[in-house]
Amino acid sequence: MWGKAAGGLTLEADKEQRISANTARKIKTIIAPLVALTLFLLAIMILHRIVAHxxxxxxxxxxxxxxxxxxxxxxxxxxxxxxxxxxxxxxxxxxxxxxxxxxxxxxxxxxxxxxxxxxxxxxxxxxxxxxxxxxxxxxxxxxxxxxxxxxxxxxxxxxxxxxxxxxxxxxxxxxxxxxxxxxxxxxxxxxxxxxxxxxxxxxxxxxxxxxxxxxxxxxxxxxxxxxxxxxxxxxxxxxxxxxxxxxxxxxxxxxxxxxxxxxxxxxxxxxxxxxxxxxxxxxxxxxxxxxxxxxxxxxxxxxxxxxxxxxxxLPLGLAALLLGGMELHRRRSGIARLATGLNRVTSLLVPQVMALATFVAGAVLLFSGTMPAEGSRLAWLAEIVPLPVVELSHFFGSMAGMGLLILAAGLRRRLDMAYFLSMILLGAGIIFSLLKGLDYEEAVWLSVMLLALYSSKSQFYRRTSFFAEPFSPGWFAAVFIVLSGSIWLGFFVYRHDSYANELWWSFALHGDAPRFLRATVGAVAVMLAFAVIRLFRPYQPPPAAPTAEELAEVTALCRRSTNTTAWLALLGDKSICRSSLPISPR
Structure with a gap:
């Protein structure tokens, strides 16, 4: 037995409470995103009725x-x-x-x-x-x-x-x-x-x-x-x-x-x-x-x-730059004491803020791919850039946006693969933004995110496979909200254009509606490819729960340890591995 907690609860009763609490937490993590998604779709329906004319x-x-x-x-x-x-x-x-x-x-x-x-x-x-x-x-x-x-x-x-x-x-x-x-x-x-x-x-x-x-x-x-x-x-x-x-x-x-x-x-x-x-x-x-x-x-x-x-x-971009600058200063100082205090604490915030900022950058690219290009900018661009480059930049820009939405979840978990891919997609997004219609506003935003993320390189060090990491229902709901919002915006903007199969193969300087259709397919393809890869990844069974005897043995070891983190083994969510080496009686 693990011993008795306050109130006379035994280990088994405490374990049942933890299981029921975990079940309630899992249900909440599923219901909350579904409610948010439902309310968003309802709001879009209302907005569509209002702005239809x-x-x-x-x-x-x-x-x-x-x-x-x-x-x-x-x-x-x-x-x-x-x-x-x-x-x-x-x-x-x-x-x-x-x-x-x-x-x-x-x-x-x-x-x-x-x-x-x-x-x-x-x-x-x-x-x-x-x-x-x-x-x-x-x-x-x-x-x-x-x-x-x-x-x-x-x-x-x-x-x-x-x-x-x-x-x-x-x-x-x-x-x-x-x-x-x-x-x-x-x-x-x-x-x-x-x-x-x-x-x-x-x-x-x-x-x-x-x-x-x-x-x-x-x-x-x-x-x-x-x-x-x-x-x-x-x-x-x-x-x-x-x-x-x-x-x-x-x-x-x-x-x-x-x-x-x-x-x-x-x-x-x-x-x-x-x-x-x-x-x-x-x-x-x-x-x-x-x-x-x-x-x-x-x-x-x-x-x-x-x-x-x-x-x-704007405040989110400034916060990302501020944290990136502080992290860059900490890296360049090379002084161990600077890793404590403010610099140590802000480094804990970097993954969350950078993940959110990268998510917003992806949404900007996705919504930008929906909107028609400025006529004057496009006319000036056509004089120096061939039409195939404009078409490909628009298509790949939306795909990069969807990729950033997905990679942002990996940044939140400090994955190095997500970091390097995000750097590549942000850089590519800057180029695509300029080549598809001289959208310098979004290029500036993406540049700010690229600079902030580059300054925070040391915070993304985990080499775990990107596809092996769990993705929360809330993150999937957020990605779906952005994708569905961009699709609705596109159909609202081009609702006066008559649909025909020929639109998919129409390539023209001012062919905004065909570009929107192709870009949407590209973004959806990226999302589906990610979902399929995750669906067919090797199954990893959950770790076996520790038995009462194992927890009792670990409890005895924790009481002799001077490190308080040893008690984390008693949370009941970890498997217990015994060392083949003899354990010191100290």
Whole structure:
């Protein structure tokens, strides 16, 4: 026997609990991606119905009509929003009584939100891994990091409830009939309920001095001044992020800022809880649906695309460059002590951030292969590049994009094969982007990713076979979301072109629809080839579970060991191998 745990559980009972917990975890890892995929497809269906009468030329015209001052204001408000998010952590550190220097807090906050805002779960929760590793490097315990996360989560909802409450009360919203809400439904009572919840929290901070027990955990409410600071900074954060999108919209007296705030908050929360990466599709669908009475569709769609690029993708690229630069500095310094502290902690984050950035780079290539090329750029390119080169670059560019989506999962596991293949595909993607239509914007993004990934070479050292590594259902769902989104976009853009079998064999300078069809087949072929290779790889049976006698023997050895990692053998998920050499009695 392994011995008895607290509460008198035997080894067998503990083993049964672990099995049931593992089963529940496996079910959750399958259901969550399926829900996200279903919500994304539903959002695409709604978006298709809304924009069916728009033309891609109208959206492009609206995109180019966004003035430079609007872009600058969007960038400024986005910067202020990320700055306000860092104050979340600053107040949280004061709450737990472990004040850190603001530069450390700012770095942790920026990296965590730049990563989490592009993932498929609530940003506060998704940023927990980044916070745990960085704050752990600054000397904070796991319990303290958990309290920081809890404080930030409460701060987030305080801002949503407070600002949403005021918006719903002062400017009651007229929700579109497509949401199928009751005829007399009003958001004013919801707003009053939101404000009452905020008031109850602030009142509790004034009156309750003893810890509140939640599921056996004692939680101390913050001081009143800290609680008011929470509310104020969270409201400021939401105002900044709302303003970042609002300034991109065409000026209209029919859309007051207070009304826009309420609609934005509804779409934002729907995108967050959908578990779709970055709320992609869900957020945009609801915004287009709810803002249809106030502004024209093409300018709104263009504004949403620019906003996603500035608020979501730009910080992710900066975070990747920042981590890559820090990793390159650590490698070149050659000083062992630099491997500790900040450099050691950030090296733990490199695979996750680089995987996400590479995934985004693949999505950019895939969506770019769907869109028609700029006519003026294509005409200039035709003077120096033959048509077959343009056609092949477009085809292989989409295949490279799909390859990057798949390889990103290997980067997350530090596989050296995934690293080298990603470097090759990023470099090829830069060339293909320029040769298929002088898409220098995506070439710049891919160059940033290539530079950041090159700087992080030392973090990708595992020589395990790429096809032998497990791929989570969530990653497959994310790849399918991007692929299905790009296919839908292509059919939306070219829906006015009559389909014929001859399209597949039509090669012309302005033959965007045939190029889209061929590129889609190439991308799907890459995905199917990867799936077939994984399906027919040699079967590896799961390792045999350790017996009670083996665990008892290992327990005795662990008690004599001075290395705490030896106790990992008792988790029950590993096979036990005995050495043929005699074991020292020490």
């Amino acid at each position: 728009y033309h891609i030329a109208e959206i492009r015209k609206a995109f180019h009509s966004i003035a430079a001052p609007q872009l600058l204001l969007c960038a400024v408000f986005s910067f202020l929003s990320y700055l306000a998010l860092s104050i979340y952590d600053l107040l949280a550190c004061r709450y737990i009584g472990r004040p850190l220097s603001y530069p450390k807090i700012l770095l942790t906050s920026f990296l965590s939100y730049a990563f989490a805002n592009n993932t498929g779960s609530l940003a506060i929760i998704a940023s927990g891994t980044v916070r745990y590793r960085l704050y752990g490097g600054w000397g904070l315990s796991g319990e303290e990091v958990g309290r920081i996360m809890g404080f930030c989560l409460v701060t987030f909802w305080l801002g949503f409830l407070c600002l949403g409450g005021w918006a719903f009360v002062l400017e009651p919203l007229s929700l579109p009939p497509e949401l199928h809400l009751p005829d007399r439904f009003s958001v004013m009572p919801v707003g009053l309920l939101f404000l009452a919840a905020v008031a109850a929290y602030l009142l509790a901070c004034f009156t309750i001095k003893k810890p509140v027990v939640i599921k056996g955990v004692e939680v101390f409410l913050p001081r009143p001044t800290l609680a008011f600071g929470q509310t104020a900074v969270a409201v400021a954060d939401f105002l900044f992020i709302c303003a970042a999108l609002y300034v991109l919209l065409p000026h209209s007296d029919h859309l007051p800022f207070a009304v826009f705030v309420g609609l934005y908050l509804l779409a934002l929360i729907a995108g967050l809880i959908s578990n779709v990466p970055g709320g992609l599709g869900v957020f945009e669908s609801l915004m287009v649906l709810m803002l249809a009475p106030f502004t024209a569709g093409p300018p709104l769609i263009a504004a949403l695309l620019v906003f996603r690029g500035i608020y979501y993708l």
